[in-house]
Every structure is written in structure tokens, then in C-alpha cells.
Amino acid sequence: MSPHKTKQPEKKESARVVRRRNEQAAIEAMETKLKNPESFGDSKYFNDLPLSDKTKDGLKKAGFTQLTEIQRKALPLALAKRDVLGAAKTGSGKTLAFLIPVLDILYRSHWNASDGLGALIISPTRELAVQIFEVLKRIGRTHTFSAGLIIGGKELHVEQERIAQMNILVATPGRLLQHMDQTVGFNCDNLQVLVLDEADRIMDMGFQRTINAVVENLPKQRQTLLFSATQTRSVKDLARLSLKDPEYVAVHEQAEHSTPQKLTQHYVVCELQDKLDILYSFIKTHLKSKVIVFLSSCKQTRFVYESFCKLQPGIPIIHLHGKQKQTKRVDIFRQFTHKQNAVLFCTDIAARGLDFPAVDWVVQLDCPEDAETYIHRAGRTARFDAEGHALLMLVPTEKEGMLEELKNKKVPIEEIKIRANKQQSIQTQLQSFCFQDPEIKYLGQRAFVAYMRSVYLQRKKNIFKVTELPADAFAHSLGLAGTPKIKFVKKAEKAVGPVKAAVKDISDKEDEEVEDEGTQKAKTKYDRMFQKRNQDILSEHYNKLVDYEGDKLGDGDDDDFMTIGRADHALESDSDDNMKDTKADNMSKRQAKMGKKELAKRSSKGEKLVFDEEGKPHQLYEMEDEADFLKAGDAKAQKDAFISETGELMKVADVDDKALAKQKRADKKYKRKMKEREARDMAAEEGSDSGEYSEDDDDDEMDQESLSSSDEDEQHGTQKRKWFQKASDDEDEGSSSKKRVLQVDQPETIQDQEALALKLLGGL
Incomplete structure (x- = not known):
């Protein structure tokens, strides 16, 4: 018996497959519409353009709905994958004119993380790159592309870890070229779109070598977009970027003015x-x-x-x-x-x-x-x-x-x-x-x-x-006391007026010859130090800190002020003139040999100034005008007020001074007592150490003879010699107040005691 065959039900298509099919249909519809981009030249809103739903959603959430003139003309051409040169006034919305095509072109190509870098946006400054990246994040929030900002300011290895995973890069030229040279795994072989914002600035001499090196690493089969307020149309610049039949869009070229109307x-x-x-x-x-x-x-x-x-x-x-x-x-x-x-x-x-x-x-x-x-x-x-x-x-x-x-x-x-x-x-x-x-x-x-x-x-x-x-x-x-000297100004003067410079050189040489004919001054290391000039910073007045020429008598035109000129007739004594000239020469020689400290002592002293809150200079001590002085009253009233005020202050100060003096006396007395106590303690220690132990007794026993003598001294009221007293026989014999002590045996009987008493009486 053959088995019964049942009909299997058809599987339903998954939502992912349906979504992909719809997206592909929408992409094909957009491609068809963009075959004739000129038909969208009259559009007023972003929804009128053949854009993806994700891009439209991002523009709506970011608050962009109406097209500007540059966006109306440049967007259809850029979406059709044509090379565009866009020129428009500042503030006309050029940023969206190249960011929207970048997002939609990658979206229509089904770009993902495994495809690598798809779009590269180059900006001349870091601040502009940051601004472009912020706008990109706002309108591209619904897309799944990965985007990065490469502008420097961070460590290179931090950017190297992530740059290979980026689909869209916003970068400055220098940092981008550094990654191209040093980052392993970073390549631009699959690049679809290259954007140069402020293209005229990037294409000038400042970035010429960098841009040339960057373009060499990019594939020739790509789309290139150039935008700026003042666009370049140089054939040489366009050839460097390998542009193919670029569309030139200049919305304000025929305008009456090149700046905004308002x-x-x-x-x-x-x-x-x-x-x-x-x-x-x-x-x-x-x-x-x-x-x-x-x-x-x-x-x-x-x-x-x-x-x-x-x-x-x-x-x-x-x-x-x-x-x-x-x-x-x-x-x-x-x-x-x-x-x-x-x-x-x-x-x-x-x-x-x-x-x-x-x-x-x-x-x-x-x-x-x-x-x-x-x-x-x-x-x-x-x-x-x-x-x-x-x-x-x-x-x-x-x-x-x-x-x-x-x-x-x-x-x-x-x-x-x-x-x-x-x-x-x-x-x-x-x-x-x-x-x-x-x-x-x-x-x-x-x-x-x-x-x-x-x-x-x-x-x-x-x-x-x-x-x-x-x-x-x-x-x-600028507030400077002197003018800093700079070399390039002198070069410019020579370039502008060679005849004038030649005349100046001749006059300088003549002045040098005249100076050589006069008295020669010895050059010291201090002279050479003050004649040195830092051509970039130091001012001319620094060279005048020490004026040796002013020390000479009768030299220079400055000495003519308030001086008496000598008459043309001869004086009574020519010897006096010779002595004065010799004295002047000797003074100049001595000054040349003087040290830095000696010159500072002999030179005129500076004048100290103070500045008020408005920046006006004043003397350190200034006399007050009589009118200002009398505002506080006449002299007697001010004197009495000063004495009264000062007297009160003196009373308070006197009380404080007395309390301070009392405290000082108490401290001094305390210190004196402490010193006396320390002296007594030290004397007691020294006295207890002297004469108590015999140096010849190996068993450390008491010396009976010395002990008995000390007992006898105690009985007769005598004191033991201190460590600081002298033990001389002359002092013992010459002292009238000191009593003699008889050395006798210990009395045993009454007769012995009587005999001892008679001896003592006889000694007195």
C-alpha cells in the first residue's frame, strides 16, 4: 500500500525579505528619476527630491524642510553622481548640499561596515570639520553608517583603532595624510565620494603638497564635490583632482553683490x-x-x-x-x-x-x-x-x-x-x-x-x-616704552628705496669717520654687552641704559642746552686748558674701566612712580594743594583732631605694652629659677660621685678610714669640699675662720675622754 501524500503549506515571506524588496524598489525608482536631474531645478522642499526615507526623516527631525538656492541646483546633480563645483554666498546652506548626497549615494549602494571607507569630507580647519560632523550626526541619525572625525588633538593610536571601521570620515588634510602614511589597514580603495569644503582655501599654496599626497592615495573612479563661497575654476586645480566633466553651480554669480543682501x-x-x-x-x-x-x-x-x-x-x-x-x-x-x-x-x-x-x-x-x-x-x-x-x-x-x-x-x-x-x-x-x-x-x-x-x-x-x-x-x-627692532623692515626699506638706503649708509660712514677722529673710548665687556641687540624683541632704548658718550665733556649736541659756549679768543692761561683736557680724558678712561656696580652708583638715580586705577602716573610722595588741605578744616582744628585721635591710640598701645612687659619679666624670672635649679641638681650629682669609692679596692668595698674621717667631720659641723673648690694647703692654713681638727684615737675610758677635752681646750 503506497503512503498517502499530503500537500505542504507554502512558507510566508519574512518581514526582512519584504523590507529589502521594498527598499530595492524605492532605490530603483530614485535611480530612474535621477537620470534627468534638471527636472528637479524648481523644487522648494526636500520632500520634492528623490531622497531616501531615512534621509527625509533625519532632515525633518533636524528641522530642515525648505531648500535654499544652492541646494535646489546642486543637490539633483550631486545625487546623480556627477562632479559638482558649487559656489554660493556664505550662510547659504552649502553644508547640506554635499552631506545629503553622501548619505543617499552610500544608501543606494547598500554600503555596510565590511565595505570600508565610502565617503571622505576634507575641511581646511578643525572648527569647520567639527561643525560638519555635528550636522552629519543630526541628519544621519536614522542611517546605519559609521562616521568618524579625524582632526588631531588626540593621540594617534586612539584614532588608529577605529579609523579602519569608518564608512564616512570628516578630516583635516594634515591628520588624514598622517593616517594614510602610518595607520596599518587604512585604505581608500573603495572610496565613492570625495568632498572638499572651502575648496579655494584647500587648493591654495598652503595645502598644495598635502592635497597632492592625499589625492595620490585615492581611486580615480570616484565622485568629487567642491564647495566654497569663492570657488576656484583653475584648469590646473581641476586636473589635480581628476574631475570628469564637472557641473559648475554658481547661484550668486549674476547677483548684483557677492555678499548677503541684508x-x-x-x-x-x-x-x-x-x-x-x-x-x-x-x-x-x-x-x-x-x-x-x-x-x-x-x-x-x-x-x-x-x-x-x-x-x-x-x-x-x-x-x-x-x-x-x-x-x-x-x-x-x-x-x-x-x-x-x-x-x-x-x-x-x-x-x-x-x-x-x-x-x-x-x-x-x-x-x-x-x-x-x-x-x-x-x-x-x-x-x-x-x-x-x-x-x-x-x-x-x-x-x-x-x-x-x-x-x-x-x-x-x-x-x-x-x-x-x-x-x-x-x-x-x-x-x-x-x-x-x-x-x-x-x-x-x-x-x-x-x-x-x-x-x-x-x-x-x-x-x-x-x-x-x-x-x-x-x-x-601698545604700551611699549620703545620700538622693537626687526630685520625685515630694514630689508623692505632697502628694496623700496635703494637710493635712499645708499645715502643713509654714506651718512652713517661719515659719522663713523668723524667719531674716529675724536677721542677713542676703550671698549670693555660691559660696552659690548649693552651694544648687543636682540633683533626680534629688544628695543632701542635698552642700548641707552648706560650712556658713555654723555660722560664726555663738551661732546654731542645735547650738551648745548644750558651751557656757556667758550668765546673765540684765547684765555689767559693755556696751561689751564691743557689741564682740563687732560682731566676730561682721564675721567673718560676711568669711567671705561669702572665696574658695573661703580657705574650704577655714579649714575643718576631713577624716579619711582605709582599708577592709579585709571593708569595715570604719580609721584610716590606728592604735596597736597592748599585748597584740598583746608577741606578738612583749618590747621589748628586738624592738629587737635590728630592729637586727640593719636592720644587714644597711644593709651591703648600703652596698656598693651605694659602687659607685654609684665609677661616678659615673668618669663625672665621663670627662666632664672630654672637655671638655678639645674645648677643645684648638677652640683649634687657631682658631689655624690667624688671620693666615695676607692680606686685601689678591687672588691668595691668601702674605705673604712675615709668613712671614719667623714663621720668625724660631720660631728664637728664641717662640710665636705665641693668639686669646684680648690684643695690647697695654703688656703687651709690661711683661713682664720676654719677650725683645726686633731687626729686622735678613739677614746675608750673616762681618762681618755678628759685628756681629749684638755687637748681641745688647748687648741682653742
């Missing part, structure tokens, strides 16, 4: 030495604003920050520059982001891409290197259709060239004047700070040198003219 821009022409005064006055009148101040160097940023912290303008002050540690820079970035009213002193490290919310003013204290840098700096305010203000400070030598640059870049800017009655001077306070705090003085010297060097190194010499800057006045405005 950005109000002004410039001020002022002298170099007045910049800090104007800045302080500006801050004092904008205490309820959020301000960013750009300077040209890290040393300037730190000096201005430390000085303004001491001035206490009444608003929180923060500083950000490249010399700070990475963790501190990130903390400062986040701290300023959450501040409502604050002033941030920074370098160009914060000029590109950083999104500080609600910035009211951008003040460019130092002139930017070009118009592009100005646009990036000013773009920190008036972001996303918000209002903002920008102020540029120019010295007279920079005005013409910089305004021409801005005009060519279609930057609308107007001049404003500073009200003299509203301007406050802080030069006296800075001088006080430098006088009291050596660190502030050192920072001021470094800031001076750094600013002069930054001007000297600029490429556009029609704007930056270091030889025409008022160096002495600028150093004085």
Missing part, C-alpha cells in the same frame, strides 16, 4: 596707533551685541585678549587662535555659540564656514589679505537671510588698494566717520599694564613684531606697505 558694510580710515582705542570705544557702545573681531596673527589675538580682560569693558571676552589646543578650541567654539552677548577675538581660523548663530557685528581690525578673505570674514554674520553688520578698519596706506579689490568683487561698502568725543583712549592703561606685568609687555612686543611681519609677508604690495607704517607710534599705542 549685510550692512562700512569701513573706517584711521591711523594705526588709534585702532585699539576705536575698538575699545566700539565695544563699550555695543555691550548688548554679539561681536567677532578678526586680527591677523595669533600673538596679536592673545595680547588684545589679555589687555581687554584687564580693562574689563563689561561684556564676556573670548579668544580663538591656532596656537590653542584642540580641546580648548572646541570648547571656545561651543561656548561662543551659546552666548547671547560676547566678543570673540580670533584669527582667520574662524573666517570660513563656521556658523555662529545670531552674530550682530563682524569687526575686521586688521586688513584682510584679499577680497575673498573679506567676504568670508563678513559672512559670519547675516546668515540665512538674517541681518548683520560688518566694519572694516583701514590705515591710510591700505585704503586705495583695498577698496579697488572690493569693488572688483562687487562688494558694496561705505565709509563712516568716528566721533572724536565718543572715542576713549586706553594707551595710558596699556602702558600701566606693561609697566606692572612683564608678561603683558612681552606679549605686546611679540604682537608688534607679528603684525609688522604679517604686513611684510603679504603678496599684494599695492595694499600692504610696511615701510610707510608709523612703527614708533604703533609700539607706543
